[in-house]
Amino acid sequence: GAVVSQHPSRVICKSGTSVKIECRSLDFQATTMFWYRQFPKQSLMLMATSNEGSKATYEQGVEKDKFLINHASLTLSTLTVTSAHPEDSSFYICSARDVGGNRAYEQYFGPGTRLTVT
């Protein structure tokens, strides 16, 4: 149980285009999902909290107009990188927690999406 999927796993796009990344909880409902970013050989940094049915909350320094988050259902959150630039190239990872389970604070992570902007 507690499986989180992401799609696509890898994407290459041209500078100036937008890219959408999907995060799904496959066997549980997640009212809250989280989006992280990881640069090569670095740790994960929280970008934003995705709340089902309401606006996402962004961490300090993260541009909300650049990284659009939509949490339209209890099993799906999407991150859209708008007008991508090479500096947006990174590994994006989502997580979710099964608040219906007996370990409500534990988070499960998706396999990540590697974005390369040329």
Next chain:
Amino acid sequence: GIQVEQSPPDLILQEGANSTLRCNFSDSVNNLQWFHQNPWGQLINLFYIPSGTKQNGRLSATTVATERYSLLYISSSQTTDSGVYFCAVERDAGGTSYGKLTFGQGTILTVHP
């Protein structure tokens, strides 16, 4: 915000050796998790351990919440244990959980045959 420090940053072992990874944190927490990030980037949940001791096969973990540290023990290491080990915590905000995990910088483990 809460600070998370992991040590050592790098660890090289021969297969069969034992090791201890440490995670220090600067504030009270309501969540502490240990992860193994495999070469493809997937974070694999090892332990959910805000306090106490747990064991799972060759791995075990102990969190001493009052002293703000956690230890991950790997016994009889195997080459497949290689990868990056992360500790992540959520600060205890007075009983409310916002789910915001802060990650340490990780320990890069290399196990040689």
